[in-house]
Amino acid sequence: MPDTRPAACPLDCPDACSLEVTLTDGRVTKLDGAERNPVTAGYICAKVRRFPEAMYGEARVLKPLLRVGPKGEAAFHELSWDKALDLVAERLDETRRRYGGQAILPFYYGGSNGLLSQSTTDARLFRRLGASNLDRTVCAVPTGRAAEGLYGKMAGVSYPDYVHARLIVAWGVNPTVSGIHLMPFIQEARKHGAKLAVIDPRRTRLARRADLHVAPHPGTDLPLALAVVNLLFENGWADEAFLEEQTDGADRLRRAAAEWNPHKAASICRITPLEIEQLARLYAESSPAVIRCGWGLERNRNGGSAAAAVLVLPAVAGKFGVRGGGYTLSNSGAWGLSAEASAGEPKPAVRTVNMNELGKTLAPGAHTPVKALFVYNCNPLATMPEQEKVRKGLEREDLFTVVFDPFLTDTARYADVVLPAATFLERRELVKGYGTSALQLSEAAAAPVGESRTNHEVFAELVRRLGLARPGDAETEDEVLRAIFAPHPEGGRLAADLERAGLAEAGWGTAPVQFVDVFPLTPDRRAHLFPDELDREAPEGLYAYRPDPGDRRHPLALISPSTDKTISSSLGQLRREAVPLRIHPVDAVPRGIADGDRVRVHNDSGEVVCRARIDPDVRAGVVELPKGLWSHNTENGATANALAPDTLTDLGGGACFNDARVQVTRLDGESG
Ligand SMILES: Nc1nc2c(c(=O)[nH]1)N[C@H]1C(S)=C(S)[C@@H](COP(=O)(O)OP(=O)(O)OC[C@H]3O[C@@H](n4cnc5c(=O)[nH]c(N)nc54)[C@H](O)[C@@H]3O)O[C@H]1N2
Ligand SMILES: Nc1nc2c(c(=O)[nH]1)N[C@H]1C(S)=C(S)[C@@H](COP(=O)(O)OP(=O)(O)OC[C@H]3O[C@@H](n4cnc5c(=O)[nH]c(N)nc54)[C@H](O)[C@@H]3O)O[C@H]1N2
Ligand SMILES: [Mo]
Numbered sequence: 001m002p003d004t005r006p007a008a009c010p011l012d013c014p015d016a017c018s019l020e021v022t023l024t025d026g027r028v029t030k031l032d033g034a035e036r037n038p039v040t041a042g043y044i045c046a047k048v049r050r051f052p053e054a055m056y057g058e059a060r061v062l063k064p065l066l067r068v069g070p071k072g073e074a075a076f077h078e079l080s081w082d083k084a085l086d087l088v089a090e091r092l093d094e095t096r097r098r099y100g101g102q103a104i105l106p107f108y109y110g111g112s113n114g115l116l117s118q119s120t121t122d123a124r125l126f127r128r129l130g131a132s133n134l135d136r137t138v139c140a141v142p143t144g145r146a147a148e149g150l151y152g153k154m155a156g157v158s159y160p161d162y163v164h165a166r167l168i169v170a171w172g173v174n175p176t177v178s179g180i181h182l183m184p185f186i187q188e189a190r191k192h193g194a195k196l197a198v199i200d201p202r203r204t205r206l207a208r209r210a211d212l213h214v215a216p217h218p219g220t221d222l223p224l225a226l227a228v229v230n231l232l233f234e235n236g237w238a239d240e241a242f243l244e245e246q247t248d249g250a251d252r253l254r255r256a257a258a259e260w261n262p263h264k265a266a267s268i269c270r271i272t273p274l275e276i277e278q279l280a281r282l283y284a285e286s287s288p289a290v291i292r293c294g295w296g297l298e299r300n301r302n303g304g305s306a307a308a309a310v311l312v313l314p315a316v317a318g319k320f321g322v323r324g325g326g327y328t329l330s331n332s333g334a335w336g337l338s339a340e341a342s343a344g345e346p347k348p349a350v351r352t353v354n355m356n357e358l359g360k361t362l363a364p365g366a367h368t369p370v371k372a373l374f375v376y377n378c379n380p381l382a383t384m385p386e387q388e389k390v391r392k393g394l395e396r397e398d399l400f401t402v403v404f405d406p407f408l409t410d411t412a413r414y415a416d417v418v419l420p421a422a423t424f425l426e427r428r429e430l431v432k433g434y435g436t437s438a439l440q441l442s443e444a445a446a447a448p449v450g451e452s453r454t455n456h457e458v459f460a461e462l463v464r465r466l467g468l469a470r471p472g473d474a475e476t477e478d479e480v481l482r483a484i485f486a487p488h489p490e491g492g493r494l495a496a497d498l499e500r501a502g503l504a505e506a507g508w509g510t511a512p513v514q515f516v517d518v519f520p521l522t523p524d525r526r527a528h529l530f531p532d533e534l535d536r537e538a539p540e541g542l543y544a545y546r547p548d549p550g551d552r553r554h555p556l557a558l559i560s561p562s563t564d565k566t567i568s569s570s571l572g573q574l575r576r577e578a579v580p581l582r583i584h585p586v587d588a589v590p591r592g593i594a595d596g597d598r599v600r601v602h603n604d605s606g607e608v609v610c611r612a613r614i615d616p617d618v619r620a621g622v623v624e625l626p627k628g629l630w631s632h633n634t635e636n637g638a639t640a641n642a643l644a645p646d647t648l649t650d651l652g653g654g655a656c657f658n659d660a661r662v663q664v665t666r667l668d669g670e671s672g
Pocket of ligand 3: 012110139140
C-alpha cells in the first residue's frame with residue numbers, strides 16, 4: 001500500500017520546495033512537489049523527482065569503507081561503523097597530537113543547505129579539536145558581502161510579487177534552470193505586459209524571450225552597471241529625494257560612475273553603446289521594476305563590485321517602496337538564524353583556510369601542512385577550482401582523508417575512509433530557502449539506506465570517542481534545534497509554527513515591500529551606496545574595474561553555469577552521457593572545429609578532452625562547460641574545474657570560475 005509523507009528539499013537551490021514523498025513497502029517510489037506551499041505549487045524540478053533513483057542507486061555507499069588500493073581507484077573493503085569511527089577518531093587524535101589541531105581541515109559546503117546538518121555538531125567537534133577554520137567562499141560570498149554592505153542583507157522581493165512588476169531584470173541568473181519556481185510569476189507578469197531584460201553572456205531560454213538581452217563578456221558587469229548608474233544621474237532619472245532621505249554615499253557613487261560613459265563601457269563589455277542606453281532607459285521608465293540578481297556575475301575578479309553596482313540601481317532610480325519594485329538576491333541572511341548557535345563552542349583562534357585554495361593548501365611543502373582532511377556535504381574534486389592541484393593533494397600518501405557522503409563521489413574515490421551518510425529523505429532537516437520565504441521542518445520520510453547515518457549522529461559520536469563531550473552539549477537533534485532557535489527574537493514563534501504545521505513564515509512576512517515593510521539591516525537603517533568597509537576590502541577600492549590582463553595563448557573565456565541535470569555535482573551519478581563544450585561558430589570555424597569534433601580545452605592549469613557542440617547561443621569569445629560534471633562526463637576525467645583559477649574575487653575571497661581563460665584545439669583525425 002503506498003502512503004505519502006511530507007518533506008522539504010534542502011538541496012542548494014533558492015526554492016526549498018515542499019515535497020510529497022510516496023512510499024511503497026517502505027521504499028520511496030515517487031517524489032513530487034506539495035500543494036501546501038503556494039510557491040512550490042505541486043511541482044518540482046525533473047532532477048529531484050529522480051532523487052529516489054540516486055537514493056537506491058549503485059553509487060550509494062551502504063557501509064563504511066576502508067581503502068585497500070591506490071588513492072583514486074576506489075578499491076575499498078567494508079568496515080563496521082564501530083571500527084570505522086574508532087579509526088577516524090584515532091587518526092584525528094594522532095594528527096592533533098603530532099602536528100597540532102590546525103593540521104586537521106574540515107571541508108564542507110552545499111550538500112545539504114539545511115540548518116541541522118552543518119555548522120552544528122560538526123562545528124563542536126572541529127572547534128574542540130582546534131582544527132583549521134574553513135572560509136566557505138565558493139559561492140555567494142561576493143554578492144553577499146555587497147548586499148550586506150549596502151543593505152545589511154535586507155529581505156528581497158518575494159517571488160509572488162514579481163507579478164506586480166512592469167519590468168523584470170534578470171542579471172546573471174538563469175531561473176529556468178536554477179530556481180524554476182520564479183518562472184510562473186515572471187510569465188504571469190509578462191501576460192500583463194511586463195517587460196523582461198536579461199543580462200547574460202549566453203542567449204538562455206529566458207534571454208530568448210526577453211525584450212532586451214544584453215550579453216556582456218564575462219566579468220564585465222561592473223562597467224556595464226556603472227554606465228547605467230551614470231546615465232541615470234546624467235539624464236535626471238535619479239531619485240534625488242530618495243537618495244537624500246534613505247541613503248548615503250550617493251555622491252561618491254556618482255563620481256565613481258562618471259567616467260563610465262556608454263562608449264567606454266561598451267568597448268570593455270564587447271557590446272554596443274546603444275544596448276547600454278536601452279537598458280538604462282527601460283529601467284528608468286518602468287515602474288515597478290524588480291532586479292533578480294543572481295550569482296553568475298560574481299564568479300570573477302570584479303564580482304563583488306559588480307554585484308554592488310547592480311544592487312545600487314533601485315536606490316538610484318527610486319524603485320523601492322512599491323510592491324513589485326526593488327531587488328531579490330539571497331534571503332538566507334535575512335532570517336537571522338544561525339546553526340552555529342548550537343555548536344556550544346566559540347571559533348578558536350586558528351588559521352582560516354579559504355576553500356577555493358584547497359589545491360594550494362594540500363600542496364606538498366605547504367607552510368602549515370594539512371594531515372587530515374574531513375570532507376562532508378561537499379564534493380571538492382568536482383566543485384573547487386584548480387582540480388589538478390586538488391587531485392594531487394588528495395593523492396598524497398601522508399594525507400588521511402575521510403569522505404562522509406551518501407554517494408561514492410569523485411572525491412570519495414580518493415578517501416582512506418568513506419562513511420555513508422543518510423540523505424535528506426532519511427533524516428530530519430531544518431530547511432530554509434534563499435529565494436523563498438518558508439522555513440520547514442522536514443522529518444525522515446524513509447528508513448536510512450544500508451547503514452547510513454546522519455551528520456549529527458556521526459559527529460556526536462566522534463565528539464564522545466575523542467573525549468571532547470561536555471555537560472550542556474546539545475545531545476539530540478531536538479536539543480540542536482532548540483539551541484538554533486534560542487538566540488532568535490522570534491525563535492519561540494518559529495519553533496511553535498514548525499511543530500504545528502511543519503512550515504513557518506519569516507518574520508518579515510511572505511511579501512515584504514522594501515523600504516515599506518523591511519528596511520536595511522544596517523545600524524542606521526539607511527542604504528550605504530559606497531560603504532567604507534567594502535572600499536577598504538576591495539584591492540583597488542570598491543567599484544574599481546580590474547581589467548582582464550589578457551592572455552594571447554588562451555583567448556577564450558570559459559564559463560561553467562548550472563544546468564537542469566544536477567545541483568552543483570549532486571545527482572551527477574544519474575547523468576552518464578559525455579558532455580560537450582559549447583562554442584560559437586565564429587570561434588569554431590577558424591579552429592577548424594565542426595559540430596561533434598573531439599577537442600582539447602586547455603590552459604596552464606589543466607585540460608579537458610571532450611566533444612565540441614557548435615552553439616550560436618554562447619556569445620563569441622566565450623565557451624561553456626557546465627558546472628558539476630563528474631569525471632565520467634569527459635574523456636579524460638577532468639572538468640571545467642581543471643581550467644578554473646584559484647584567484648579570488650575583489651570582495652569576500654570568492655571563487656573566480658568564470659575568469660578561466662582557455663584555448664580550444666581540435667584533435668586530429670577525429671571528426672564527429
Ligand atoms: N538546476 C540547478 N539549479 C541550481 C543549481 C544547479 O547546479 N542546478 N545550483 C544552485 C546554486 S549552488 C546556485 S549558487 C544557484 C546559481 O544560480 P544562478 O545565479 O542562475 O547562477 P549560474 O547558473 O552560475 O549562472 C547564471 C547565469 O549567469 C551567466 N553568466 C556567467 N558569467 C556571467 C557574467 O560575468 N555576467 C553575467 N551577467 N552573467 C554571467 C551564465 O551564462 C548563466 O546563465 O543556483 C542553484 N540552483
Ligand atoms: N566550474 C564551476 N564549479 C563550481 C561552480 C561554478 O560556477 N563553476 N559553482 C559552485 C557553486 S555555486 C557551489 S554552491 C559549489 C557547491 O559545491 P559542493 O558543496 O561540493 O556541492 P555538491 O557538488 O552538491 O556536493 C555536495 C555533496 O554533499 C553530499 N551530501 C548531501 N547531503 C548530505 C548529508 O546530509 N550529509 C553528508 N555528509 N553529505 C551530504 C552530496 O551527496 C554531495 O556529494 O560548487 C561550485 N563549483
Ligand atoms: Mo552555489
